[in-house]
Amino acid sequence: MPETVTFFLFAALAIGASTLVIAQRNPMYSVLLLIASFGALSGLYIQLEAPFVAVAQIIIYAGAIMVLFLFVVMLLNAPKEDGADWDRLHPLRQPGVARWGTLLAVLLIVQLASALMAVREYNTPVGAQSDAATVNSVAAMGRSIFTRHTFAFEATSILILVAMVGAVVLARREGDQ
Amino acid sequence: MIPLSYYLILSATLFAIGAAGVFMRRNLITILLSVEIMLNAVNLTFVAFGRYAGDLDGQIITFFVMTVAAAEAAVGLALVIALFRHRESLNPDAFTSLKW
C-alpha cells in the first residue's frame, strides 16, 4: 500500500513537472522544473530496486547536465529571447497547434502503451520474478560492465572525449587564436 | 506491488510529452530539454523491464544511455551557443537560409 502511494506521488510529480516544462515561456523555469522531474524519476528508480541508477540520475542528469543547461540559459540571457518577437501568441495557446498537438500526443501514448504491453504477463508485479538482492548489487553491476560490456564502456569514454573537444571547438568565438 | 504496466504507461506518457515539446516549442533550449525528457522515459522503461526480467542488463543499458545523453547535451548546447552568436535568436524559424 505505501508503495502504491509513493508510485503515484512520483508519477504525478514527473508527469506534472514535464508538462510544465513544455508549457513554460521562461526557459529558466523549464530547467528547474525538469530537475524536479528528474528527482521524481530517481524516486521511481529506487522503488525499482536500482539505487545506483537512481543516484547516477541525480549526479549526472540533475547535477551536471542541468547545470550545463542553466549556464547556457544564463549566458544567452534566454528569458528575454523567447521567440516573442516571432510569434505573438504562446505556441500552446494557438488553437490549431494545441488541438492537433494534443491529439497526436494522445495517439502516441496509446500506440506506445499498446506496443509495450505486448509483453505477455504485463500485470504481474515488478519484482515477482526474483528478489532484490541479486538485482541491486553495485558490485555485480561493476563486474558486468567491466567484463561483458567492456567494449561499450571504452567506446563511451572515447565518445565523451570527442564530445568534450567538440563542444569546446564549437562554442569558441571566431577569430580566437 | 506495482504491476509492470503502470511503469510502461508512465514512460509512454513521458515520452509523448517530450515528443510534443519537440514539435510544439519554438525555443532551441526547450527543444533540447524535451529531448532529455524522452531519453529519461526510455531509461525508465529499461529499468522497469530489467527488474521484471530479474537481471542487471536494464540498469547497465541505462548507465550507458545517461552517458551518451550527457555527451549529446554538451554538443547540442555548444551548437546552440554558436547559432545564437550568428543570428541573435533562439527560434528555430530564424535559421531558414537552406530552405528553398
Place this chain on the structure above:
Amino acid sequence: MEPYIRPVVIGVMIFIVFNALIIASAILVLAERKIMGFMQQRYGPYLVGPHGMLQPIADILKLVFKEELRPKGADKWLFTLAPILSIVTAFVAFATVPFGAETTLFGFLDEPIKLGIADVNVAVLVVFAVTSMGVYGIVLAGWASNSKYSLFGGLRASAQMISYELAYATSLAAVILLAGSLSLREIVDAQQGFWYLFGVIPVPKWYFFVQIPGFIIYVIAGVAETNRAPFDFPEAEQELVAGYNTEYSSVRFALFPQAEYINMVTMSAVATDLYLGGWHFPGVPPAFGWIVFLAKVSVFLFVYIWMRWTVPRYRYDQLMMFGWKYLFPASVLNLIVTAALVLYFNA
C-alpha cells in the same frame, strides 16, 4: 510495547540530529570569531554573555529582525527558492552519514538501532549527489538577484564547485577500492582493529595511514566544495561586495552562511568516516563511539577555521588552474596507485 517504542526512539534521534546541526552552525559562528580573534592576538566577541558565549543568539536576533528586502527586478520565485535549496541540500547531505555504532541504548531496546538517520548501501554516492545539488542554490541566488556582482559571484562559485567535484569523487573512489563497499557504515567498520608496526607498536587501521595523499586531496577538494578558506573568492568580502548574496537580507541571507556551516560539518563528518575511522578509537567501547566521532569532527572544523584565517585567498584563475591541472591529475594518480596496490596485496 517494543514495536511502538522503536519509531519513537528513531524520531527522537532525528529530532536531536536536526537540532544539533542548527546549534552546530550557531556555535561555529561563535567559534570562528573567537578563534579568529585569538589568532589575531585579541579576544573575539566578549560582551554578550560570559566571555561572549551568547553572541550567536545576538547575531540571530539581529538577522531575524532586519527588514526583508527584495530588489525590484529580482525574480520573485527564484529569489526565495535559492536559499531554500541551499539549506535543504545541506541538511539532506548529513542524512546518510552515520555517527555512531549500533547500540541498544544500554538494553532499553531489544534490537540495536544504528546511530545515523539513514543507512543506505550507496551512501557515499548519495552524499556526493546531494552536495552537487548544492550548486543550484548559489547559481540561482546569483541569477535571481538581477545584479552584476551577484551574477558573477554565482557563476564563479558554481564553476569552482563543479570543478572540484572531480577531484572529490576520484579520491572517494580510492577509499571505496580499499573498503570494497559504497556504504559509509561498512567503510567505518572496515577500519576497526590494529596493525602492529614492527610487531609491537599498535597502529589503528584507519585509512588515513594508507592513503595520505588521498586524504590531503579530499580535504582540499572538500574545502573548495564548501566555498571556504583559501577558495572563497566568490564570496570574498573585499573583492565582490559580498558575491552572490549581496542582495539578500534578513532570514534569506541567514540561510546561506548556515548552509555553508552545515556543509562544513557534513564534509568533516564524511572525512572522519572515510579516513579517520569514524567512531573507532583504541580503548573506547562502541556504545560511546559517538563522543569520539564528535571529537574528530571538531578537530576537522578547527582545521577549517584555522586554514581560513592563516592562508591568503586564491585568485579565481589560480584556483581553477589548481583544480584542473594539479589536483585532478593527482587524484587520478592516487586512484591508479591504490588500485595497483590493492590488486597486488590481495592476489
